[in-house]
Amino acid sequence: MPTRQALNFAQERGLDLVEVAPGSRPPVCRLMDYGKFRYEATRREREARRAQRSKTTNELREVRLEGRIGDHDLETKIRQVKRLLGEGSKVRVSVRFRGREITHPEIGMALLRRVAESLVEDAGMEKAPSFEGRFLAMILAPVSTGGKTSKQKDEQSQKTEKEKTRA
Template sequence: MKVKTNDEIRHEEVRLIGSDSSQLGIFSAAEALEKAYDEGLDLVEISANASPPVCRIMNFDKFRYEQAKKVQDAKKKQTTVETKEIKFRPKTEEHDLNFKIKHIKKFLSQKNKVKLTMRFRGREIVYCQTVGLEAMNKIASYLEDDAVILQPPTMEGRQMVMFVGPKS
């Protein structure tokens, strides 16, 4: 967002706020600019959509620096939630399934969402509503302490998909 300063402000009159945050009143743009120069500061347009537009007398370099700091702090505090994917088949054995559940719990502890994908090959597709749904519900029951189901098991082509997320 480009902020207009000093000579870039082309309005007839502006509402002026002083360097000490006091309301100075409505002035012509030229008078407001003169007042800013008298104080050795810049005239900065705060709100262009107001009627009349609001301008403030301030040190623009310091203002820009503080804005950059705010953006930097906001970036530090934001967390990115990744979606991890775990794939398995309807005939995945109990031991392998337990390992995959451990991985799911690890991803959930790192505050990531997990996409569980069960792929059906060839004639396995016949068992999608029985064996496949059973396996998905079994996994969901193992995860009920650590996770919340964001999307229940649904078929997408030849694979069944379920999304789980961490409990808050």
Template sequence: MKTPRARGRFRVPEEPYKINERITAREVRLVGDNVEPGVFEIGKARAMAEAQSLDLVEIAPTATPPVCKIVDYSKFKYEQKKKQKEIKAKAQKVVIKEIRFGPNTDDHDFDFKLKHAMNFLKEGSKVKAYVHFVGRTIVFKERGVDLLNRFSDALSEYGKVEMEPKLEGKRMTIILAPLPPKK
């Protein structure tokens, strides 16, 4: 009986920061809470970190000389991950709601879809409205442009046009973004 072979080798993720002996610069600028700021030779900086039982971490490798901090590396990594999570949580997620029309959409259907679009824009979502041309209805392109322009004009107090009506294949599309809240 054959034993399954490992498909790939496990790779250890590379550390994002250089620490202690991995720092190659001759001189470094030290910053931090428990150290006097200044430019020191790498040996002296490592000795200062070792004396405090902490790590020397290179936080700005592109600076001249590179900027280092004396901290507990595992705690430093944890705080960096925490900051990244906070930034990600604060980032706004853009939601795009789609509304479909035909080139011969009736007034009642238009009004019904217009109300939905108003609600979407009030919520803060973007609205992508499109006219789908089926078969020979592609000859009525001007009807599609008129319909989408009428749609954007009716929603002018709730949102602004982000992308003018544009024909892509059998779809003519317009995108509306919500207006910023009034103060």
């Protein structure tokens, strides 16, 4: 239909005439409420950005400890690590050494070992404790849906191989 006639038709109905495909011959137009269309489009974009952001934030999170941490504070940090692992994030647990504390790395190792032992059901150690500057850090990954970490799976497969060779 001619453009003038389409504009009158849209105006009678209280809608807008929106050109959908300008490259085609003849150009394709649509009758719609343009304000509502733009609102829904921006809402869809916002939802897509929010979904994208939530996917990218689950990569690697960090929980920092200090060598002189109290028992209750440590339990709180362990609960925080457990929550982050439950969300599907990998967690770097690091112990910060200040001043001369760095001369006693065994304190930090004992602390990380204690954290790893308390989270053995929820996490597998992806990277063993190692120094990164003044930090002693390890990386924990959430346990897969199978319920075992890759290290536990390797130990299990070694046990079954030993049992097969004995039989």
